[in-house]
Amino acid sequence: MRWWCPSSLVHLLRCVLLRSCPRRRGCRLPLWFTKRRAYLKLLLQSLLYNSLTDSDVVFDSLFEPMFWTVDxxxxxxxxxxxxxxxxxxxxxxxxxxxxxxxxxxxxxxxxxxxxxxxxxxxxxxxxxxxxxxxxxxxxxxxxxxxxxxxxxxxxxxxxxxxxxxxxxxxxxxxxxxxxxxxxxxxxxxxxxxxxxxxxxxxxxxxxxxxxxxxxGRNLFMDAYNALEHFKHLEMEKPGIPVTGMGPLIGLLPTGQTDYLTPAPPYTFKEKMINKSIIYxxxxxxxxxxxxxxxxxxxxxxxxxxxxxxxxxxxxxxxxxxxxxxxxxxxxxxxxxxxxxxxxxxxxxxxxxxxxxxxxxxxxxxxxxxxxxxxxxxxxxxxx
Known part of the structure; x- marks a missing residue:
């Protein structure tokens, strides 16, 4: 890494002052203002100058706040x-x-x-x-x-x-x-x-x-099919008793399902067990x-x-x-x-x-x- 040495700073300051002299450029700005401006410009260049600066350094500097936030x-x-x-x-x-x-x-x-x-x-x-x-x-x-x-x-x-x-x-x-x-x-x-x-x-x-x-693959398939089966019965066949015959009950003639013994209802516990297995x-x-x-x-x-x-x-x-x-x-x-x-x-x-x-x-x-x-x-x- 190469930085400006004091002698180089003095030499550069003299060059800047000569180039910005009102007599040579016909500038009407006061001399004290021109010197202050030249000095600030030189100071900024000395602070930012680095022979190793490249696109990666500039990129890292611009995104440093984002990196800090993520960290x-x-x-x-x-x-x-x-x-x-x-x-x-x-x-x-x-x-x-x-x-x-x-x-x-x-x-x-x-x-x-x-x-x-x-x-x-x-x-x-x-x-x-x-x-x-x-x-x-x-x-x-x-x-x-x-x-x-x-x-x-x-x-x-x-x-x-x-x-x-x-x-x-x-x-x-x-x-x-x-x-x-x-x-x-x-x-x-x-x-x-x-x-x-x-x-x-x-x-x-x-x-x-x-x-x-x-x-647990077989248990997952059984639990998934059970949930889909009872969801289908609740949506497509409302009011029909759920028995051990499953979806075959829908094929029987109307009025002939009264003698069938309803199976135990699909309880909340059974639903949670099947959902737990799927999860x-x-x-x-x-x-x-x-x-x-x-x-x-x-x-x-x-x-x-x-x-x-x-x-x-x-x-x-x-x-x-x-x-x-x-x-x-x-x-x-x-x-x-x-x-x-x-x-x-x-x-x-x-x-x-x-x-x-x-x-x-x-x-x-x-x-x-x-x-x-x-x-x-x-x-x-x-x-």
């Missing part, structure tokens, strides 16, 4: 999003325990009952554990007091050293170690120390929604598709040893080096399997069960400040 609203609505996650998940659990569980116990065989109880509660524990840890665990921040930490740049907003893979979060208003993104549904940044919790929550929530969607299936199916796409995207990034931010920066770096005839290689990519080992903190074979398939609060490998080329030992590479 502020996201920060303020963080607890609202967390409340929505808890509320929607709790509503599905209430329907599962109140409506579905009695049906399972009365209609399914003992092996299927054991499967649904074991898998459902295991999935629920994994979702609750990882969501709680993702929201409550700090993503990791660069130390402020230590001056000997390795850094690759200086944050222009915090004016503090930035280690590798560290980025500034405008919502949290501080730098985050190995920042992936700021998640409003967690009301927290996703960084080095809670990235695993975030991905595991997305994974098990997707699996849970798929489980509810697939296992559960639609919500879980929608979340399974949306969250499944997000989980797949993050799984691809983890396989490449990248974060969401690094995906964009690495793409730009690849294009830049390709123009120079060079090939860019991600320094944090250790291979697919080893990337997953580093991400989940797997150091031996048993950790795939105790640290991945079971709730585990172990810390990730490394401190987030330094990144080795091969963080795993040679004897661990063969695990």
């Amino acid at each position: 502020y609203l996201t920060r303020w609505f963080g607890m609202v999003f967390v409340f929505l996650v808890v509320l929607l998940t709790s509503s599905i659990l209430v329907i599962a325990y109140v409506v579905l569980l009695p049906l399972v116990l009365n209609t399914y065989s003992p092996p299927w009952i054991a499967w649904h109880l074991c898998y459902g509660h295991w999935n629920l524990i994994m979702i609750a554990f990882h969501y709680y840890k993702a929201t409550k665990t700090s993503p990791g921040y660069p130390p402020v007091e230590k001056n000997d930490i390795p850094f690759v740049s200086v944050c222009k907003k915090c004016v503090t050293p930035k280690p590798a893979r560290t980025h500034h979060c405008g919502i949290c208003n501080r730098c985050i170690l190995k920042m992936d993104h700021h998640c409003p549904w967690l009301n927290n940044c996703v960084g080095h120390f809670n990235h695993r919790y975030f991905f595991s929550f997305c994974l098990f929530m997707t699996l849970g929604c798929l489980y509810c969607s697939i296992s 559960m299936w639609v919500l879980t199916s929608t979340v399974a598709v949306a969250l499944g796409a997000l989980t797949t995207w993050h799984a691809l990034l983890i396989s490449r040893g990248e974060t969401s931010i690094e995906k964009h920066t690495n793409s730009k770096e690849k294009c830049r080096m390709a123009k120079m005839g060079q090939v860019y290689k991600n320094p944090f990519n250790y291979g697919r399997l080893h990337n997953w080992k580093v991400f989940f903190g797997v150091e031996k074979k048993s950790h795939w069960v105790t640290r991945v398939l079971l709730p585990s609060a172990h810390s990730p490998l490394g401190d987030g400040l330094t990144w080795d080329v091969f963080p795993l030992k040679k004897d661990q590479m063969s695990v």
Whole structure:
């Protein structure tokens, strides 16, 4: 960045004063006014001049109020999003325990009952554990007091050293170690120390929604047909008694329906049960598709040893080096399997069960400040 030096300012001021002199230009303005105007013009140019100014800087400056507004609203609505996650998940659990569980116990065989109880509660524990840890665990921040930490740049907003893979979060208003993104549904940044919790929550929530969607499909069809059937009877056949014969009663001659025994009325409780099943299936199916796409995207990034931010920066770096005839290689990519080992903190074979398939609060490998080329030992590479 190049700024005006004092000698250049004096020289420019003299040039401006000479060009604006009333004797040479025939201007009748007072000399003191011309000097003041020239001085203010020079002052404005010295404040705004920057050799690095380009269209991106101007664009960022113009849209800075909008960016600030979005960050502020996201920060303020963080607890609202967390409340929505808890509320929607709790509503599905209430329907599962109140409506579905009695049906399972009365209609399914003992092996299927054991499967649904074991898998459902295991999935629920994994979702609750990882969501709680993702929201409550700090993503990791660069130390402020230590001056000997390795850094690759200086944050222009915090004016503090930035280690590798560290980025500034405008919502949290501080730098985050190995920042992936700021998640409003967690009301927290996703960084080095809670990235695993975030991905595991997305994974098990997707699996849970798929489980509810697939296992509840037949119940959804029955509930939907029941609502449509009784809606049709109420609109098209008012006053006709509803019996076990269903729509066939409309085919009987007039006067021959008196001997039929009416079935129990379609009560409010039955309507609510059917609507609850429809609500559960639609919500879980929608979340399974949306969250499944997000989980797949993050799984691809983890396989490449990248974060969401690094995906964009690495793409730009690849294009830049390709123009120079060079090939860019991600320094944090250790291979697919080893990337997953580093991400989940797997150091031996048993950790795939105790640290991945079971709730585990172990810390990730490394401190987030330094990144080795091969963080795993040679004897661990063969695990």
